[in-house]
Amino acid sequence: MARAVPNSRKAINTAVAWTIAILIFFPILWTVLTSFKTEATAIADPPVFLAFDWTLENYTAVQERSDYFRHFWNSVVISLGSTIIGLIIAIPAAWAMAFVPGRQTKNVLMWMLSTKMLPPVGVLVPLYLIFRDWGLLDTRLGLVIVLTLINLPIIVWMLYTYFREIPVDILEAARMDGAGLASEVIYVLTPMAVPGIASTLLLNIILAWNEAFWTLNLTAANAAPLTAFIASYSSPEGLFYAKLSAASTMAIAPILIMGWFSQKQLVRGLTFGAVK
Amino acid sequence: MATQHSRAAARFMIAPSVIVLLLWMAVPLALTLYFSFLRYNLLMPGENPFVGWENYSYFLTDPAFQTAIVNTLILVLGVLFITVLGGIGLAVLLDQPMWGTGIVRIMVISPFFVMPTVSALVWKNMFMNPVNGLFAFLAGTFGMAPFDFLTQAPLASIVGIVSWQWLPFATLILLTAMQSLDSEQLEAAEMDGASAWSRFWYIKLPHLARAITVVVLIQTIFLLSIFAEILVTTNGGPGTASTNLTYLVYAESLLRFDVGTGSAGGVVAIILANIVAIFLMRMIGKNLDA
Amino acid sequence: MGNITLEKVQKKFGETEVIPPLDLAIEDGEFVVFVGPSGCGKSTLLRLIAGLEDVSSGEIRIDGKPATDLPPAKRGLAMVFQSYALYPHMSVRKNIAFPLKMAGLNAEEQNKRVERAAAVLNLTDYLDRRPGQLSGGQRQRVAIGRSIVREPAAFLFDEPLSNLDAALRVGMRLEITELHERLKTTMIYVTHDQVEAMTMADKIVVLRAGHVEQVGSPLELYRNPRNLFVAGFIGSPKMNLMTGEHAARHDCTTIGVRPEHMRIVEEGGTFTGRIIVSEHLGSDTFFHVEIPGMDEPMTVRADGEIGLRHGDTIHLEPEARQIHRFDEKGLRLA
Numbered sequence A: 001m002a003r004a005v006p007n008s009r010k011a012i013n014t015a016v017a018w019t020i021a022i023l024i025f026f027p028i029l030w031t032v033l034t035s036f037k038t039e040a041t042a043i044a045d046p047p048v049f050l051a052f053d054w055t056l057e058n059y060t061a062v063q064e065r066s067d068y069f070r071h072f073w074n075s076v077v078i079s080l081g082s083t084i085i086g087l088i089i090a091i092p093a094a095w096a097m098a099f100v101p102g103r104q105t106k107n108v109l110m111w112m113l114s115t116k117m118l119p120p121v122g123v124l125v126p127l128y129l130i131f132r133d134w135g136l137l138d139t140r141l142g143l144v145i146v147l148t149l150i151n152l153p154i155i156v157w158m159l160y161t162y163f164r165e166i167p168v169d170i171l172e173a174a175r176m177d178g179a180g181l182a183s184e185v186i187y188v189l190t191p192m193a194v195p196g197i198a199s200t201l202l203l204n205i206i207l208a209w210n211e212a213f214w215t216l217n218l219t220a221a222n223a224a225p226l227t228a229f230i231a232s233y234s235s236p237e238g239l240f241y242a243k244l245s246a247a248s249t250m251a252i253a254p255i256l257i258m259g260w261f262s263q264k265q266l267v268r269g270l271t272f273g274a275v276k
Numbered sequence B: 001m002a003t004q005h006s007r008a009a010a011r012f013m014i015a016p017s018v019i020v021l022l023l024w025m026a027v028p029l030a031l032t033l034y035f036s037f038l039r040y041n042l043l044m045p046g047e048n049p050f051v052g053w054e055n056y057s058y059f060l061t062d063p064a065f066q067t068a069i070v071n072t073l074i075l076v077l078g079v080l081f082i083t084v085l086g087g088i089g090l091a092v093l094l095d096q097p098m099w100g101t102g103i104v105r106i107m108v109i110s111p112f113f114v115m116p117t118v119s120a121l122v123w124k125n126m127f128m129n130p131v132n133g134l135f136a137f138l139a140g141t142f143g144m145a146p147f148d149f150l151t152q153a154p155l156a157s158i159v160g161i162v163s164w165q166w167l168p169f170a171t172l173i174l175l176t177a178m179q180s181l182d183s184e185q186l187e188a189a190e191m192d193g194a195s196a197w198s199r200f201w202y203i204k205l206p207h208l209a210r211a212i213t214v215v216v217l218i219q220t221i222f223l224l225s226i227f228a229e230i231l232v233t234t235n236g237g238p239g240t241a242s243t244n245l246t247y248l249v250y251a252e253s254l255l256r257f258d259v260g261t262g263s264a265g266g267v268v269a270i271i272l273a274n275i276v277a278i279f280l281m282r283m284i285g286k287n288l289d290a
Numbered sequence C: 001m002g003n004i005t006l007e008k009v010q011k012k013f014g015e016t017e018v019i020p021p022l023d024l025a026i027e028d029g030e031f032v033v034f035v036g037p038s039g040c041g042k043s044t045l046l047r048l049i050a051g052l053e054d055v056s057s058g059e060i061r062i063d064g065k066p067a068t069d070l071p072p073a074k075r076g077l078a079m080v081f082q083s084y085a086l087y088p089h090m091s092v093r094k095n096i097a098f099p100l101k102m103a104g105l106n107a108e109e110q111n112k113r114v115e116r117a118a119a120v121l122n123l124t125d126y127l128d129r130r131p132g133q134l135s136g137g138q139r140q141r142v143a144i145g146r147s148i149v150r151e152p153a154a155f156l157f158d159e160p161l162s163n164l165d166a167a168l169r170v171g172m173r174l175e176i177t178e179l180h181e182r183l184k185t186t187m188i189y190v191t192h193d194q195v196e197a198m199t200m201a202d203k204i205v206v207l208r209a210g211h212v213e214q215v216g217s218p219l220e221l222y223r224n225p226r227n228l229f230v231a232g233f234i235g236s237p238k239m240n241l242m243t244g245e246h247a248a249r250h251d252c253t254t255i256g257v258r259p260e261h262m263r264i265v266e267e268g269g270t271f272t273g274r275i276i277v278s279e280h281l282g283s284d285t286f287f288h289v290e291i292p293g294m295d296e297p298m299t300v301r302a303d304g305e306i307g308l309r310h311g312d313t314i315h316l317e318p319e320a321r322q323i324h325r326f327d328e329k330g331l332r333l334a
Helices: A007-034 A057-066 A068-099 A105-116 A120-133 A140-163 A168-176 A181-210 A226-234 A241-261 A263-270 B004-035 B054-061 B063-094 B101-113 B116-127 B134-141 B154-179 B183-191 B196-224 B228-233 B245-255 B259-289 C042-050 C092-102 C107-120 C136-148 C166-183 C194-200 C218-223 C228-233
Strands: C004-013 C016-026 C031-035 C057-062 C077-080 C154-158 C186-191 C203-208 C211-216 C240-242 C254-257 C262-265 C271-280 C284-290 C298-303 C313-318 C324-326
Touching: A007 A241, A007 B063, A007 B101, A007 B116, A007 B154, A057 A068, A057 A241, A068 A105, A068 A140, A068 A181, A068 A226, A068 A241, A068 B004, A105 A140, A105 B004, A105 B259, A120 A140, A120 B004, A120 B245, A120 B259, A140 A181, A140 A263, A140 B004, A168 A181, A168 C077, A181 A226, A181 A241, A181 A263, A181 C092, A226 A241, A226 B116, A226 B228, A241 A263, A241 B101, A241 B116, A263 B101, A263 B154, B004 B259, B054 B063, B054 B259, B063 B101, B063 B154, B063 B196, B063 B245, B101 B154, B116 B134, B116 B154, B116 B228, B154 B196, B154 B228, B183 B196, B196 B259, B228 B245, B245 B259, C004 C042, C016 C042, C016 C057, C016 C211, C031 C042, C031 C194, C042 C077, C042 C154, C042 C186, C077 C136, C092 C107, C092 C136, C107 C136, C136 C166, C166 C186, C166 C194, C186 C194, C194 C218, C203 C218, C203 C228, C211 C218, C211 C228, C228 C240, C228 C254, C228 C324, C262 C298, C284 C313, C298 C313
Parallel strands: C031 C186, C031 C203, C077 C154, C154 C186
Antiparallel strands: C004 C016, C004 C057, C203 C211, C240 C254, C254 C324, C262 C313, C271 C284, C271 C313, C284 C298
């Protein structure tokens, strides 16, 4: 397709695409801008777009009034913890399924996927009661367990599709070159699988960070991650637009940036390899 | 392709994943099923007698259930309609040559990374609020009365918010699928005299069919379980005007503490989700052999 | 040093027997080629020797020591794969050094050996590149380099030239033969190309459906093919096979005459027919001749300068001493 496209057509494409993209992105942009306004400017009529006195007071206020960073830290612990534990359980499984496939491998994979189809509300009641009885309600440990289990099928699947792209020949070559199982995994498989493992890690942190069913239902004040903390703004505090915006901006910024970097891998992860 | 030694090791390595998932799936499912046949309310301690299908008949004949089913359908179908059509359009657009593709892409996919509670609150307060929202201001500049979205059209407003969140997903997947189309096919069609529109209709769209199915199925799974957006914006109201099945079960079990009825509702939700899941699994399963 | 013996080695995948019990002795320093059509089990046999597959029953001995249950890493063999199987994340230097690192050699010794191998294989200028930046032929050399540095008991080659273009293939064929002359190490080479087998081997093992059809030097196989399959497989173009009255005249079921053993005569001759295709290679001309009463055209190799053309009538006489006779089971008659 090495043909020149007329600049006029390119200009039209560009104008249309940018307009639509800015419209789609606008709510995020508006939130970020509002977070730097005073409460009065935030609800000014007519709305102020850029020409206002930029202030950081909302960010300090959010932290002071509601101990923002504890919830931020909860989100970090829960999403990182569940993803890393998930990877530790899933890497050996995906390795085995990709390189030593048996007759049952496909069935096991499909069954794992089917657990992901279970609507959370279907097991809400027993899980809530089990958590209550075992003292796991409103603990980070409890959420780490649940999110690990929820995302485990996705992690196994993503790793499996990445591992399967590593040619078996190369692992066999390592064996012929005198490498034992440990050397094979450390020197050959892992370096080749690192990009895949990294994308899996990234996508699952994103999914865990934004999970908003279990985090809302199984936490109260202590272990509440940002999803649950932000939800508390739905009551009157929500009318403090600038503070709501500051809290929201901090909640979405890290994930937004990670998401931008992992957009290509996202497709594979979210469609279980059905679209590449 | 493997030796006996490696096969034994493989089984050992798969075991942890299988065991934890089996526990995760089997135990709560069995309990949900068990509770759904009991009279069990957390506010009324004491005996939890077996009551047969009572919870089911109570849940299924509750007028709120019918509303919830209709709302769930509207929510799922409405969002699917908007995101799939919009996704195809955006995918076609982003596939064109232009300046700044990278930045456009980043802007378009961003809403997907915004956590549901944030997007719901931002839309609810800063855009849809009838007094201070941007929409109210826009209505004012055109001389119209502000519209109270979440009170007067709660379900449509939620459809709008959720569509904004999922449009990037559909776009991203359809765009990826579109770019995987072999350019020689398009060149061959051009040599055969096909116009741009015919190339879209006869080659690109059929090529996208599979990706569209995947988008529909995966989104359906997630859309059936929409929860945070409703909790934060309308609490299912006014009345039950924006209550979907997930929210109804949540309300039964954790707001009214009726474990029995909530469990019966959970079982109903599982059955509905399974119908979709079977189709999705078939599609992905076929892909495994390829 | 590098003799390898297989005793009653058998391989099954589930219920299917891919290789029925098979005996084979490979002497130290021999260049042995496994040849056969695709699916004949030649690669499986190589992988059994390598240890990449379990044998279902039987015994493999390397240097007289039992190796049947040894993992590949402990067999002291090196293998060159069809896909080259280079480690994409390592430089050429690290690729070649990998087996040495696994053997626990110190860095200095590793480096010395890598430099030596690179010099032999003309890779010195490429040592710091990644495999992805090399051409097919260079990758092939790296794969060979990786296998020679640790001085294995034997080299295993799995169709190593099939991903190269025709010109490179001939060049690499010579290089591998030269390498064998210099190292005098046992080599086992799998290919489906009988030209590679004929030009490189000390000993050819012809396989079909897991069975060894014949073992012998290239010329033995060419002169005395044990059965119809070997007769048809070895030699290019293929041997002409005739049944019916032509064979009956020689008291057998089938006779075979190679294209190069058909003489063109002015008149008479055993066969008379019409040329349907003539292929001029310059040095030789191949005529495909349609002969009344025969199903397939007969192939004849003639001088490059001969003046016959498409449509001409041609008279042919096989050289009497070069007629191969086969019985009803397809076995050679003495």
